[in-house]
Structure formats: C-alpha cells, structure tokens
Amino acid sequence: MVDRPNKPSAISPVGSAAAPQPSVDISSDNSRITARLPTGESVEVLLYGATVISWKNGNGAENLWLSEKAVLDGSKAVRGGIPVVFPVFGPPPKDHATSALPQHGFARNNRWEYLGKSSSESAPLSKSGAGDDTVKLDFGLYSSALPEDARKKWPYDFGLVYSVTLGREGLQTMMNVRNEGKEPFEFQVLMHTYLKVSDISKTTITGLLSAPYIDKVLNATAHTESNHAISITGEVDRVYHSLKQSTTSVLEDGKPRYDVVRDNLDDTVLWNPWTEKAAGMGDFYPKDGFKHMVCVEVGAVNSWTKLDGGESWEGGQLIKSLL
Numbered sequence: 001m002v003d004r005p006n007k008p009s010a011i012s013p014v015g016s017a018a019a020p021q022p023s024v025d026i027s028s029d030n031s032r033i034t035a036r037l038p039t040g041e042s043v044e045v046l047l048y049g050a051t052v053i054s055w056k057n058g059n060g061a062e063n064l065w066l067s068e069k070a071v072l073d074g075s076k077a078v079r080g081g082i083p084v085v086f087p088v089f090g091p092p093p094k095d096h097a098t099s100a101l102p103q104h105g106f107a108r109n110n111r112w113e114y115l116g117k118s119s120s121e122s123a124p125l126s127k128s129g130a131g132d133d134t135v136k137l138d139f140g141l142y143s144s145a146l147p148e149d150a151r152k153k154w155p156y157d158f159g160l161v162y163s164v165t166l167g168r169e170g171l172q173t174m175m176n177v178r179n180e181g182k183e184p185f186e187f188q189v190l191m192h193t194y195l196k197v198s199d200i201s202k203t204t205i206t207g208l209l210s211a212p213y214i215d216k217v218l219n220a221t222a223h224t225e226s227n228h229a230i231s232i233t234g235e236v237d238r239v240y241h242s243l244k245q246s247t248t249s250v251l252e253d254g255k256p257r258y259d260v261v262r263d264n265l266d267d268t269v270l271w272n273p274w275t276e277k278a279a280g281m282g283d284f285y286p287k288d289g290f291k292h293m294v295c296v297e298v299g300a301v302n303s304w305t306k307l308d309g310g311e312s313w314e315g316g317q318l319i320k321s322l323l
C-alpha cells in the first residue's frame with residue numbers, strides 16, 4: 001500500500017500516533033481531574049462532590065460561574081460549577097427518610113472516587129471522525145465509603161456513578177443510581193448548574209411556557225408560566241415540574257447562549273439569588289456576581305423516585321454552549 005503524504009487525519013486509524021487524543025490529568029494533590037480535547041475544550045472536576053468547577057469551549061471561554069470565594073478544600077459544598085444534589089433537594093421534609101440530612105443531601109459534600117476515563121468517536125457529542133473527540137470521566141460514591149455519620153442519617157446501600165462527558169458540542173452529565181440493598185428507598189436528584197452569562201439584564205430563558213411551577217419566593221405557591229421568554233429582574237427560585245419540552249434555553253441579547261437538554265428528568269429549577277440572598281452567602285463573591293449567572297438545574301425533585309432492591313435508574317443532561 002502506498003501512503004499519501006497529505007492523508008487527511010479523518011481516515012487515520014483510531015489510536016494511531018497521527019490522531020490527537022484527549023488528555024486527562026489528575027492534580028498532584030489528587031483533588032481534581034482535568035480533561036482536555038485536542039481542539040481545546042476542557043472540563044475540570046473536583047473529587048469533592050464530583051463537582052464540575054470549570055467547563056471551557058475550545059476558544060477558552062468559560063461556561064460555568066464559580067464564586068471567587070468558593071471553598072474548594074473539601075470543607076464545604078462548592079458555590080458554583082455543577083454541584084450534585086442527592087438524595088434530597090432543599091431542606092428535607094420532616095416526615096421522610098431523608099429528614100436528618102443537610103439541605104441538598106450528602107453527594108455534594110463527600111469525596112467521590114475517580115473510576116476512570118473512556119473516549120469515543122461515536123458518542124452523541126462527537127462532531128467529526130478526527131481522533132477521539134469525546135472523553136468521559138466516571139466518578140463513584142458508595143454507601144460503604146460514606147462517613148459513619150452520613151450513613152446513619154440515610155442508612156441505605158446504594159451506588160452512584162456520575163459520568164461527565166466532554167465533547168465538542170457540549171457537556172453531558174449523567175447520574176446512575178443503584179439500590180444495592182434489599183430495602184426500597186426514595187430519592188431526589190438534581191444537577192445544580194451555575195451557567196455563566198455576561199449580563200443578567202440581557203438574559204432570557206425559554207422553553208418553559210405553560211409549565212407548572214412552585215414559586216419558593218412566593219411561599220411555595222403554585223403557578224403556570226405565562227412567558228415565552230423569562231427575564232430575571234429580582235430573586236428567582238422556582239421549581240418547574242412535569243415538563244414536556246426536553247430543552248430549556250438561555251439567550252443573551254435574544255441570541256441562543258445555552259441549550260440544556262434533559263434526559264429522563266422532568267423538573268428544572270430556575271434560581272438567581274439577586275442582591276439580598278447573595279449578600280447573605282459568605283461564599284458568594286463578588287457580591288454582584290448574581291448579574292453574571294443563572295442556575296438552570298435539571299432534576300427529579302418534585303416527587304420521589306422509588307428504587308426497589310437491586311434496581312437502578314439513570315438520568316441527566318446535555319448542555320450545549322452556543323457561543
């Protein structure tokens with residue numbers, strides 16, 4: 001066979017020296033994993049909470065808001081990025097098995113195990129056949145590895161595998177929950193994504209028209225969304241539920257900035273703390289940072305998902321950065 005000197009890389013055999021591969025690095029203090037595509041996109045995940053703390057486009061533009069005073073040393077849940085909420089969303093109800101847990105559960109403030117990486121050309125996030133253009137990082141949290149205190153407060157046997165896949169088209173985060181015990185358990189799960197925006201006054205949210213929601217700012221009263229494009233001009237804390245449309249979009253100046261596509265999750269929380277709530281959070285900085293973020297949080301939080309012993313469940317999101 002005669003090789004052509006200018007052979008396009010698209011037909012290079014997978015894994016050949018010619019095909020650039022994604023890189024995955026573990027920080028020297030073993031606290032975080034960074035993955036990078038040959039085209040420049042990157043994602044950084046803190047093992048504490050399996051919290052995605054940075055997701056950049058190929059041109060270096062950051063997509064996630066992270067507080068300048070976010071605590072990253074494993075002593076407090078991270079303010080920004082994508083904290084994982086499990087097995088309860090918000091303050092736990094008094095009459096439920098999660099009642100002794102802290103707000104948003106224990107997944108975001110325990111250290112996860114890095115299970116490894118895999119790359120693929122055929123995953124849904126691939127754009128071309130030029131080398132491995134997605135990389136998937138898997139993280140695990142198991143009841144057996146939880147500190148005694150958390151285990152006592154929610155005494156079920158479970159295994160969580162959280163997969164973070166970086167592609168040229170976006171970032172996918174998927175949660176797999178498995179009941180490893182014999183007793184059934186109920187859980188809620190949510191991906192608390194802080195999306196970075198350049199100016200909240202020019203930001204609108206679409207895809208929620210006609211959706212029912214609980215407004216936590218208005219004493220948890222029930223409403224129906226009447227706006228095609230939602231503007232944020234004050235504190236917003238709403239649980240949209242039973243959603244039919246799979247995509248919620250964030251627009252800046254009327255132009256698409258992010259698409260958030262839900263997978264087997266029916267609810268989406270829209271949150272912006274605005275002036276007063278931001279002022280009250282010690283780890284929220286700068287104090288006017290609420291002008292540069294909006295949380296679009298996909299989840300299953302309006303009711304409980306029940307898993308019998310041995311059963312498993314999976315759900316997640318694909319976020320497309322449209323810059």
Ligand SMILES: O=P(O)(O)OC[C@H]1O[C@@H](O)[C@H](O)[C@@H](O)[C@@H]1O
Pocket residue numbers: 077090103104192216237238269271297
């Ligand atoms: O301060 P925390 O525990 O990270 O929660 C932040 C916010 O998270 C949102 O998901 C809730 O709807 C809000 O009510 C809450 O204030």
